[in-house]
Amino acid sequence: MQIGLVGLQSSGKTLLFNTLAKIQEEENTYRDEARVEVVKVPDERLNNLTEIFNPKKQVNATIEIFDIPGVGLADDGKVRITSAFLNNVKNNDALFYVIRQFKNEAVPHPLNRIDAAADIEFLETEFLFSDMSFLENRLEKLKKDIQKRKDDKLIKELAVIEKCFEHVNEEKPLRLLELNDSERKMLSGYQLLTLKPLAIAVNLDEDSMKNSEELINEIKNKLGLAGLEVIPFSAEIEYELSKLDEEDQTVFMEEYGIKESALTKILRTSYKVLGLQSFFTVGEDETRAWTIKKNYTAQQAAGVIHTDFYNKFIRAEVVHYDDFMKYKSFAKCKEAGVWRLEGKDYIVQDGDILNIRHS
Numbered sequence: 146m147q148i149g150l151v152g153l154q155s156s157g158k159t160l161l162f163n164t165l166a167k168i169q170e171e172e173n174t175y176r177d178e179a180r181v182e183v184v185k186v187p188d189e190r191l192n193n194l195t196e197i198f199n200p201k202k203q204v205n206a207t208i209e210i211f212d213i214p215g216v217g218l219a220d221d222g223k224v225r226i227t228s229a230f231l232n233n234v235k236n237n238d239a240l241f242y243v244i245r246q247f248k249n250e251a252v253p254h255p256l257n258r259i260d261a262a263a264d265i266e267f268l269e270t271e272f273l274f275s276d277m278s279f280l281e282n283r284l285e286k287l288k289k290d291i292q293k294r295k296d297d298k299l300i301k302e303l304a305v306i307e308k309c310f311e312h313v314n315e316e317k318p319l320r321l322l323e324l325n326d327s328e329r330k331m332l333s334g335y336q337l338l339t340l341k342p343l344a345i346a347v348n349l350d351e352d353s354m355k356n357s358e359e360l361i362n363e364i365k366n367k368l369g370l371a372g373l374e375v376i377p378f379s380a381e382i383e384y385e386l387s388k389l390d391e392e393d394q395t396v397f398m399e400e401y402g403i404k405e406s407a408l409t410k411i412l413r414t415s416y417k418v419l420g421l422q423s424f425f426t427v428g429e430d431e432t433r434a435w436t437i438k439k440n441y442t443a444q445q446a447a448g449v450i451h452t453d454f455y456n457k458f459i460r461a462e463v464v465h466y467d468d469f470m471k472y473k474s475f476a477k478c479k480e481a482g483v484w485r486l487e488g489k490d491y492i493v494q495d496g497d498i499l500n501i502r503h504s
């Protein structure tokens with residue numbers, strides 16, 4: 146699963162990316178190329194399990210982060226979306242807009258403004274246009290093809306594309322359009338930009354962090370983003386934080402009124418918008434978090450560990466993390482009746498600890 150950091154130039158994407166990926170760059174040397182890094186998803190629950198089982202290693206779930214060079218001035222002095230940029234954006238399972246709201250005289254904004262709402266709108270409009278023009282072309286092509294050959298599959302697709310086209314023509318992103326599974330499947334190959342799951346991180350001035358909630362609500366109300374995750378953060382603060390040890394981090398965060406590191410919040414939100422969740426396996430060798438989609442069955446989850454576990458699945462031993470933490474041993478969980486044996490169709494819950502029995 147890959148998340149793309151998307152925005153205008155100098156919004157703090159690379160600073161955030163480097164902090165997420167724990168890349169220490171030399172001061173003020175920023176590379177401008179697209180980069181992907183695998184990043185650990187922090188999970189307090191997994192840390193607690195490791196403390197109890199004391200295994201040889203802990204393996205966190207991971208997610209891929211893609212740092213995309215931002216939209217900037219073209220040779221003609223205008224801010225323009227390029228096809229290279231769009232291709233980079235298409236190449237993700239979900240998007241994280243990184244939007245500038247920090248002032249910094251030394252770092253010019255390509256449109257000479259500090260206005261997060263306007264920048265979000267800029268990106269949304271460009272992506273809407275991109276989808277619109279794609280859908281229009283596809284529509285014409287389908288109509289032509291159907292004239293030549295009445296194909297059921299094409300006729301079905303035409304209906305879906307028409308539905309999408311009407312929707313974006315009303316300037317609404319496709320993520321707000323209700324689509325059933327088969328419609329989604331039909332569209333899945335097209336990499337429509339406004340259909341991708343989206344969250345937004347607004348990069349604030351350090352001294353704006355204290356009233357960040359107000360600022361974010363203002364932006365949300367202005368743009369009607371009620372259903373979207375919009376996270377306030379400061380790329381500078383996160384970068385400084387990442388250089389400190391744990392104790393100093395706590396002091397530093399209190400100073401700025403930060404309850405949770407934005408990095409953690411951003412990674413957890415990525416998980417959420419992608420419809421992902423974790424289950425755990427524990428033992429002497431390792432404690433591990435595994436990533437699955439919501440509504441995965443026990444057998445599907447077993448298949449994520451190993452294809453053999455899928456094919457030879459018998460049953461899953463299940464205790465939920467919350468129950469486990471009350472008793473702290475499987476034997477006590479059994480006595481208390483919270484340890485269960487589940488069949489292949491059991492729907493795995495976020496935080497389940499599983500042990501797969503297989504032949």
Ligand SMILES: Nc1nc2c(ncn2[C@@H]2O[C@H](COP(=O)(O)OP(=O)(O)OP(=O)(O)O)[C@@H](O)[C@H]2O)c(=O)[nH]1
Nearest residue numbers: 154155156157158159160175214215247249380381
């Ligand atoms: N004051 C301040 N400066 C920041 C902040 N975030 C980033 N900057 C500075 O802005 C400049 C650009 O940041 P980058 O992270 O390279 O921006 P980017 O979004 O990757 O830009 P492109 O790759 O060109 O699209 C750097 O000099 C950063 O130090 C912030 O929160 N506060």
Ligand SMILES: [Mg+2]
Nearest residue numbers: 158159177214
């Ligand atoms: Mg960059």
